[in-house]
Amino acid sequence: MGSIKDLLAMIPGVGKGLKDIDISDDAFIGIEAMINSMTKGERANPDSIDASRRRRIAKGSGKKIEEVNAFMKQFEQMRQMMGSLNKFKGIPGMGGGFPGMGGGMPGGFPGMPKMPFGRR
Numbered sequence: 863m864g865s866i867k868d869l870l871a872m873i874p875g876v877g878k879g880l881k882d883i884d885i886s887d888d889a890f891i892g893i894e895a896m897i898n899s900m901t902k903g904e905r906a907n908p909d910s911i912d913a914s915r916r917r918r919i920a921k922g923s924g925k926k927i928e929e930v931n932a933f934m935k936q937f938e939q940m941r942q943m944m945g946s947l948n949k950f951k952g953i954p955g956m957g958g959g960f961p962g963m964g965g966g967m968p969g970g971f972p973g974m975p976k977m978p979f980g981r982r
Contacts, residue, residue: 874947895923896933908937 897905899922904911911919911934920927 892925896925896930899923
């Protein structure tokens with residue numbers, strides 16, 4: 863499939879910003895561990911993840927609670943950014959926005975394609 867940087871460069875408006883940034887493919891191992899530590903219900907509804915669930919996710923992924931909190935914050939920011947990109951629905955070639963990007967994390971959100979992580 864190529865590197866993460868190559869995949870992100872395919873997203874309109876993102877490619878230019880990644881020109882001078884080096885993204886390691888190993889950078890996503892911790893994120894994968896956090897996602898794998900979530901239940902299907904938590905992946906389907908990340909807003910349901912309260913403090914005790916975040917502690918469990920941190921413990922299960924070998925991360926600190928602060929790292930889980932930062933990941934959840936980044937996810938919410940990305941969800942908002944993808945929502946704002948959906949306003950380009952009328953542009954030819956955009957296929958009515960970005961299907962499956964509306965909400966959720968890999969493996970549990972409706973319409974979201976499976977991420978290329980090893981196990982589920």
